[in-house]
Amino acid sequence: MNIRYFIFDIESAADPRLVKDIKYPDIPDEELPPPAAVRRFRDELLAKNDSDFIPYTFQIPVSVTIAKVCDNYALNEIVVLDEPYFRPHEITRLFWRGWSYYKQPTLVSFNGRGFDIPLLELAAFRYGVSMPAWYALKEKTFEQPRNRYNIRSHLDLCDLLTNNGASRFNGGLNLVAHLIGKPGKMDTRGHMVQDLYEAGEIAKINDYCRCDVLDTYFAFLRAMVVVGSLPLDEEQRLVHQAKDWIGTQTESPAYRLYLDNWGDWVNPWNE
Numbered sequence: 010m011n012i013r014y015f016i017f018d019i020e021s022a023a024d025p026r027l028v029k030d031i032k033y034p035d036i037p038d039e040e041l042p043p044p045a046a047v048r049r050f051r052d053e054l055l056a057k058n059d060s061d062f063i064p065y066t067f068q069i070p071v072s073v074t075i076a077k078v079c080d081n082y083a084l085n086e087i088v089v090l091d092e093p094y095f096r097p098h099e100i101t102r103l104f105w106r107g108w109s110y111y112k113q114p115t116l117v118s119f120n121g122r123g124f125d126i127p128l129l130e131l132a133a134f135r136y137g138v139s140m141p142a143w144y145a146l147k148e149k150t151f152e153q154p155r156n157r158y159n160i161r162s163h164l165d166l167c168d169l170l171t172n173n174g175a176s177r178f179n180g181g182l183n184l185v186a187h188l189i190g191k192p193g194k195m196d197t198r199g200h201m202v203q204d205l206y207e208a209g210e211i212a213k214i215n216d217y218c219r220c221d222v223l224d225t226y227f228a229f230l231r232a233m234v235v236v237g238s239l240p241l242d243e244e245q246r247l248v249h250q251a252k253d254w255i256g257t258q259t260e261s262p263a264y265r266l267y268l269d270n271w272g273d274w275v276n277p278w279n280e
């Protein structure tokens with residue numbers, strides 16, 4: 010089967026040097042070291058908002074996980090880019106090179122159009138990664154892969170569920186996963202990634218990213234049912250096929266954790 014979809018998720022962390030140079034350029038490093046500048050920026054954000062999450066423009070990719078999915082919607086494999094080194098520049102290069110190598114599969118994400126893709130585009134700018142096929146500037150605007158409404162190139166499930174932002178989706182991927190009986194957020198959450206990264210807990214970040222990709226895959230299958238591309242009974246067969254596949258994966262404790270928290274969707278017509 011051909012790989013037709015890249016279902017992906019990204020985890021990122023703030024670049025201390027960039028934060029220091031942009032936010033606090035007049036304070037010497039001796040008085041405010043770059044790591045302390047990140048903490049100060051987070052505190053300032055938290056004082057003004059309900060979150061200390063630093064904008065993506067100050068961040069670098071530290072984990073990207075991709076589920077390769079065939080044209081019949083079957084899960085083929087899950088890969089973590091640049092494992093075990095997790096170099097931001099190489100993660101960026103591998104993501105865009107892989108998309109081209111597999112003949113531009115449809116990217117599938119949850120809110121990836123608002124966060125993941127802009128971050129990876131900016132990372133490509135930063136590291137000098139060429140990706141002409143993604144920009145396709147000689148094509149008509151609506152045919153360019155990065156066009157906001159080009160779902161052939163990027164299917165953002167959050168856009169699909171909100172009619173391209175016409176409504177606000179409270180609950181995020183965690184809620185979507187629970188609607189179909191999947192684990193959603195477990196022992197790690199997005200707001201923890203910065204602290205985990207600073208503590209050197211890269212493996213835990215990658216495990217979290219793997220689980221998000223699994224949730225996104227199952228959300229994608231249900232979305233295909235809703236839009237009429239996949240019969241419900243076939244979706245359920247694929248779900249259980251994927252569950253069996255997850256059970257064979259031993260390289261990461263994330264898969265066992267996911268199965269330990271697994272829930273089957275309850276079909277109301279069968280009750």
